[in-house]
Every structure is written in C-alpha cells, then in structure tokens.
Amino acid sequence: MTATTPDARSVTERGRSPSFAGLLRAEWTKLRSVRSTVWALVLLVVLTLGFAALFTALTVSQWSNTSETQQRQIVADPVGMILGAGFQFSQLAVCVLGVLVMTSEYSTGMIRSSLLAVPKRTPMLWAKCAVFSVVVFLVAVLAAFPSFFIGAAILRSKAPVALGDPGVARAVVGAGLYLAVLGLFALAIGAIVRHTAGAITGIIGFVLVLSPLTRLLPGSLGERVHAYLPSEAGQLITQARQGTDDLLSPWQGFAVFCLWTSVLLGIAAYLLKHRDA
C-alpha cells in the first residue's frame, strides 16, 4: 500500500474517530462553500438594515400626513415598524435557503456522497439542522440589533422606544428565533419533497396561502385554526406587544411553531432513512 498513497499515514495518524462534531464541521463547510448561501444571508442582512432605515425615515418625514390611528399604532409598537418590512423579506430568503440546503443535495447528486459518508443518514440531517439554524439565528440577530438601534434613533422624536421596554428585547431576539425555526421548517419540507420547485411552492403555500385561506373558515373555528398555523403562531414572538385578540402568548406561539417544525423534521428523518437515495 505504497504507490498511490505514499502519505496515507495521515489517515490513521491523528485520526479522530468520526463524531457528531465532525459532521457539524462537514455541514458548516457545505453551507459556507456554496454561493447561494452567502448571497441569501447577505441579502438578509442588507434588507433588514436597509428597510429598517428606509421605513422609519419615511414614517418620520410623512408623520404630519399620517392619520392619528396609524400614529397611535406606531407609538404602541415601534419595534414592529422598525423590523417589520425587512422581516418579511428575510422570511422569503430564509425559506428559499432552507429548502435549497436540502434540495440542492438531491438536484446535484451530492446526496449520494453525503450518504456514503454517513450511511446512518439521520445524523447528517441533524447536523445540517444544527448548523443551519445556528447560522440563521446568529445572522438574523446580528442584523436585527443594529436595525433596531438605527430605526429607534430615527424614530426617537415621534415614537421613542428602548431595548429595555417591556417585550422589546424579546421581540428583537425573537426575530432571530423565528427565522431560525422557519429555516428548519423549510429544510424539513425540502427533505420531504426533494425537488426545489416543489418544496418552495410547498413552503409558500404554508406561509402565504394557508393563512388567508383559514380566515375564510367560519367563526371561532377559523380564528383558532388561524392562530395555530405555523407562521402565524411563530411570528407572535417577534412582536413586542400582544394584540388583544391573540389566542396564544408569544412563547406559546413559538412552542406551537416548534412543534410543527419537529413533526415535519420527524417525517423528513423517517423518509430519509427509508427511501432509496
């Protein structure tokens, strides 16, 4: 065993036994070494910062033209004003990225290499989930805090808000939490559907179509179903103030969202384990 591998000693020497840490490192390399990830995360930061500044500046300049009810809404929940617009776009970026993290493995054939390396399969999925959610959380929080401070500074004269106000810090961190779990939600759908277009359609259906649809359900049934939808329940944690008609508290809502996501991840893990690759 010498001709092709004169230095194959490095394989055995220093050979850490493969561990979950190794899988985490591998998934981190996968994530950072593809352009779409980098672009989606850059987009997330730029949009969050840009929209916070843009919308607060517009609000301040148009303050005299704003109706009193709207003014009152903004004063009541300045955080929603500051982070709201950027947040909507970030959701889209995280959904697409979450789906791609999984479906690009299938569309390029990389999944075969991945599963040859980790034939038990599910540890690969869990490592992917861990790395992806932590990265999304960190990037989202790192974007949300400066956005908040910029927006709060611009809004100060009209609707003063501080990080220490009740619910505010939770809402800013909550934006990161919501996006991280949303990323996992998208990743799970990507793992179940395995095709990019189908999975993105699926997640858009969940986030954009299902919500208005359940509004059409009659009476309190509609309200209840609506409140327990993944995106609706999950977004509660990103709002500093609770609406008077909210059925769930922010943390309850977040728990409901996490439950949805774990069910989908459970299905994804089962299918990953049992389907032919």
Add this chain to the structure above:
Amino acid sequence: MIEVHDLSKRYGTTLAVDHLSFNVQVGRVTGFLGPNGAGKSSTMRMILGLDRPDGGSATIGGRPYRDLPQPLRVVGALLEARAVHSGRSAYNHLLVLAQSQGLPRRRVDEVIEMIGLTHVAGKRAGGFSLGMGQRLGIAAALLGDPELLVLDEPVNGLDPEGIRWIRNLMKRLAAEGRTVLVSSHLMNEMAVTADHLIVIGRGRLIADCPTAEFIERSSHKLVRVQGPDQARLQWAISGSGGQVAATDDGALAVSGLDAAHIGELAARHGLVLHELTPQLASLEEAFMELTSDSVEYGAQNQERRDRSMAAAPGEGAQR
C-alpha cells in the same frame, strides 16, 4: 470482503436484481460484468447502503455498509451518476467528506496532489469535464485510504487518455493489495483489468470464475492459416481431422487442430506457410454467448453476435 447473499430488488414491476449471490475476494480486481440494465448498478447501490434490498443481504466484511462507523476508511466508491455539488469547489467537496470521517485536512491536499487535481482544486466542480469529474470521484473514493474500492462503470464516456489513466490506477490499486470491484458492460475492458469475473444478466448470476477461465470456457479456438497453395493446405488439414472454413480475406480458419499440429502437418507435406496464427475468440463473443438469453432487451441472436457490445443492446429490439 463483499458478501452478496440472495439479494433481490424490485423497481415497480421490474425485478432488477433476482436472488443474486456472490462473494468478492480480498486482494484482487473483480470485474462485475453484464449488459446494460442487468442490475449491476442496483447491486452496487445496495452494497453501499444507498438502496434497500427487497430481499437478501449485502455485507462488507460481515457487516452491512450502514453499520460501518467510518465507511470511507473501509470502502471507497465511485458511482456512475454524479455525486458532487456543482457549485462547490473540488477542494471543498473533498474537505466536506474528510471532515465527516474525522480525517485531517492534510489528507485532502495529499489526495488532490496524488490524483493530479491541483490546478483545478479551487474551481467549481460544475465546470469540470467528464474526465476531471471522474478524477474528482476517484479522489473522493481514495480519500479514506480504503482497503476496498467499488467502481461503477469508471471508464464510461472517458476519452482514451482517461481510460488509460483509470486502467493504470486499477492495476496500481490491485498491486497494493487492495480489493477492487469494478463494473462494466464492456467485456474487453474487463479482460484488461479484471482477474476474476462475476457476470450477471437480468439480475441473475451467469458466471463467477477467473477471467482466463471464462474466456477459455466459452471460446472456440481457431487458427488462421495462409500459404501460396491454399487448396493443398486445405486438403492436408481436412485429411488430419481439422475443419476448414474460408475467411473473408482468403485465409483459412481452422478448428480442431492447434497451431503446432498444423505447422508440423505443413512441413510433412512440404507446404509453405505465410501465416499461422492461433486466435482466441474475443471476449465480446464469449460474453455475448453467455448472456445471449439474458439481455434485457431481446434481440435476434445473429444480429447480436454481429454487433460489438459497445453498441447499445437496446437497438435490436426496435428492428
């Protein structure tokens, strides 16, 4: 090293692998041969834990692939289909695999140099030529310095240069004492590289024997004979029990007598010989003979014999 026992796999209504059993012995190159659609890739995918068998088992050193704690250190695999993210560089692709097995980063550099990928290591794999892509696949297979290599149609679509590179590599791997299982639908390719053959057709085992024996067993030995006086030659040979047929270029194709015998015969009769060439039936012919009943797409026997295996066997069905 590889034990396949009573393995079956069904895709829809097609039985791709049909109660197949064989062993791959340590330390030699075993060719896995069969026409397109015979079930070679399916079998390899089950050995590698990518597909689940519907029946039977495939194990490596007694364990299913899924139970290997560091699979890439035991088995290196090159699949027929691409298995690389097109947007990732060759270096990062190998790094991902190394990290997943707990291999040091240095090993990636070693393999890249060994396989001759240094100048493209930083480029996106999506832009690689077929040959470069194949090299990257081989680099991934050798990353963990495995004892066993499973290569599915490694020369498919490669140019002569690439084919030679793969052949030499396999010889080197075998010389290092590694076990290689390599599939192909090209008989001649196997003749060059494999010590032992496992031949399958329609998912079933047709032959499991040394390559030499396979050729020997299924070939009719012919001797080409040419001389200025063909008529007397023919008479002398027929008189000694040989069968003579004329070939297209005017030579005699003799069966039933070996070359030495014919030479002595000619000397005894004072006949001049211009050519005396023993001929082994080509491997393709031997292969066709054995698999003629098991080609996935039925074709007329004669038609098939006329055509080389390099042509798609499916063509015959459309005539």
